[in-house]
Amino acid sequence: LVSRRLHDSRSVVLVGPPERQIPIGPGTFTLIAGPCAVESAEQTLGAARLAAAAGATMLRGGAFKPRTSPYAFQGLGEDGLKILADVREATGLLVVTEVVEAGDVELVASYADMLQVGARNMQNFALLEGVGSTGKPVMLKRGVQSTVEEWLLAAEYVAQRGNLDIVLCERGIRTFEPSTSSTLDVSAIPLAQQLSHLPVIVDPSHACGRRELVVPLARAAIAAGADGLMVDVHPEPEYALVDGQQALAGADLRELAAAVRQLPPMF
Numbered sequence: 173l174v175s176r177r178l179h180d181s182r183s184v185v186l187v188g189p190p191e192r193q194i195p196i197g198p199g200t201f202t203l204i205a206g207p208c209a210v211e212s213a214e215q216t217l218g219a220a221r222l223a224a225a226a227g228a229t230m231l232r233g234g235a236f237k238p239r240t241s242p243y244a245f246q247g248l249g250e251d252g253l254k255i256l257a258d259v260r261e262a263t264g265l266l267v268v269t270e271v272v273e274a275g276d277v278e279l280v281a282s283y284a285d286m287l288q289v290g291a292r293n294m295q296n297f298a299l300l301e302g303v304g305s306t307g308k309p310v311m312l313k314r315g316v317q318s319t320v321e322e323w324l325l326a327a328e329y330v331a332q333r334g335n336l337d338i339v340l341c342e343r344g345i346r347t348f349e350p351s352t353s354s355t356l357d358v359s360a361i362p363l364a365q366q367l368s369h370l371p372v373i374v375d376p377s378h379a380c381g382r383r384e385l386v387v388p389l390a391r392a393a394i395a396a397g398a399d400g401l402m403v404d405v406h407p408e409p410e411y412a413l414v415d416g417q418q419a420l421a422g423a424d425l426r427e428l429a430a431a432v433r434q435l436p437p438m439f
């Protein structure tokens with residue numbers, strides 16, 4: 173279902189209600205930005221304003237956070253979803269947020285414009301089938317230890333439930349390099365676009381975990397033909413509860429906005 177073989181052209185996924193739909197795919201370039209985690213209404217609105225100023229049309233932000241440590245901030249849950257919905261009304265940015273458990277799919281879908289399946293859950297088949305049944309677009313992140321083929325087969329689980337509105341998100345894979353949290357697999361961008369008809373976007377923030385590398389990796393993703401970017405921004409990265417070291421603010425964000433504005437005419 174997601175293979176390119178039976179599709180003449182690459183697909184565009186439409187996100188949001190008919191009156192303010194955002195296309196993701198060939199012929200357009202989508203910037204998604206926002207905090208790694210929703211921490212408060214003030215912080216999320218501040219991040220959303222930074223995102224909008226950089227040219228983003230969608231807001232990211234985790235209300236349910238899958239954390240490596242059980243002692244780390246786990247997210248605000250439904251309160252976080254309400255904040256995202258309020259900020260959508262205040263800014264016009266559409267919302268993508270992660271759903272971590274199959275039992276929460278309906279709840280998250282009632283607030284989000286697009287459902288995010290995170291790297292850790294790429295092969296959570298019950299979750300994939302759950303998001304496939306909602307009718308909401310799905311952003312499927314690549315697992316850090318997954319091949320491109322496994323990633324596409326995970327997308328196939330979503331598609332099998334009748335939902336072909338899937339956006340693939342390359343977010344880096346685990347390699348032997350310890351200086352970055354993951355290693356951005358640039359070749360996966362054209363590869364996934366050649367093997368499937370789905371849009372492919374890139375999350376340079378989670379790929380490297382280091383603010384100073386986010387813009388260079390974003391440029392690499394753009395050059396490799398990515399259909400969009402998803403980046404972490406935070407109004408006060410030094411006080412962020414999650415991954416502040418990779419959040420953009422200020423000059424780096426302006427540089428990212430300039431890189432996106434300088435996209436070649438084909439976009």
Ligand code: PEP
Pocket residue numbers: 208234238270289290291292313343375378
């Ligand atoms: C995220 O985008 O919030 C996230 C946790 O990313 P990943 O699933 O790629 O680690």
